[in-house]
Amino acid sequence: MGEFELIRHYFAAAPCAQGGEGVALGIGDDCALLDLAAGEQLAISTDTLVAGVHFPAVCDPLLLGQRSLAVAASDLAAMGASAIGFTLALTLPEVGPHWLAAFADGLGRMAHRCRMTLIGGDTTRGPLSITVTVFGRVPVGQALRRSGAQPGELLCVGGCLGNAAGALPLVLGERAAPEPVAGPLLAHYWSPLPQLNLGQSLRGRASAALDISDGLLADCGHIAKASGVALEVNLEQVPVSSELQAFLGLEGARQAALSGGDDYVLAFTIAADTLAAIPDLVRSAMTVHVIGRVLEGQGVTLRDSQGQDITPRQRGYQHFRETP
Known part of the structure; x- marks a missing residue:
């Protein structure tokens, strides 16, 4: 042919x-x-x-x-x-x-x-x-960009994180899991659903946004740099699915959510009063989770439940990463 x-x-x-x-x-x-x-x-x-x-x-x-x-x-x-x-x-x-x-x-x-x-x-x-x-x-003028985040705003994501990264051992045949656990993880890896409706709902509301492809912390770093601000992520508020926790345990699930990549879930910044003003029905459909806040400064910081800085060195995936 x-x-x-x-x-x-x-x-x-x-x-x-x-x-x-x-x-x-x-x-x-x-x-x-x-x-x-x-x-x-x-x-x-x-x-x-x-x-x-x-x-x-x-x-x-x-x-x-x-x-x-x-x-x-x-x-x-x-x-x-x-x-x-x-x-x-x-x-x-x-x-x-x-x-x-x-x-x-x-x-x-x-x-x-x-x-x-x-x-x-x-x-x-x-x-x-x-x-x-x-x-x-x-x-015109309503495209969401990475460069509009302002100190005092909330940092949010549009759903659970880490499922695709958690699925990788299943995809590669390195591990197995029961269907109720493996099914949702594999579905997220092979058939992620682009959050087109969420993105359109955030026009004129969110100040900055991107889709998480290389890991939450790494991609939030792009918003922080483009906007000239600091982002603070609260570990306890990062959403992970029950299936991911069953497969990797809570610590492993959180690691996958923070730096695993391939989520294709939106991360965005938005003023608290703007988020509160969005109708409950719309907000529910958006599956919004508040995971942190925007501060003056630069970079991304991860904090535990005690407020301690626990930012890991490895924040996500990069092609052509330079070796030390």
Whole structure:
């Protein structure tokens, strides 16, 4: 099967490639064309996943398809953007019809959940890697950024942390666990749900935001640096799931939540009175947890229940980390 036949058969004909709101022209020409209403800006982000680095070289292609789009779409959520579409650049060591069919199925399922349209891309031969570029829209001046946090505000997250990091031994086959424990952890790793609704709800409310991909403490450091403030995280308030605690114990669960990464949950800063003014129904749907506060200063500090500084040296994952 040649490149163009592959694209037509597995992707151009897929339900997720059949157009959608904001897509004037999708797959089939040299470029896609997107429509934006007056007063809107285009939000764009790219993520690359490499076999053996971001996912096991041997894994379920359906799950991989879901994960590939989800981790990219999470960046739109972090900016408060509404999703429009995405492109896919797929590098394959070989053309396997069953693998491609399952991958395209998983990609389409996540596209449906995120209400996104596949609008183009590329395929080539080489070591397995997947690059997804996502496109969204956001009203001018309302995009959530990392640089607006102010002293006196609260630091919040949009859900439990650490599940994906806790799932890694299960993904790699290093450990096993009963289905009631393993199921939710694996689901979070393979099918994280981009918090698009939460991001849009925070427009005009949150002062700064990002999605947690490299670990809570490491990613909060980006908000602190961009905003010129200090963030204080209270260990006791960091939410972890019962399944993660059952699998790793409380201490292990907290470690995964603080520095494990791959959560794709939003972290944001917001004034206390603004958070209190959000209707209970909306706040409940947002699953907001207050985990700390914004202070004058710089950096990120972790404190225990006694107020002691227990900030670890290892705060999260980094590519190309320099060795001492």
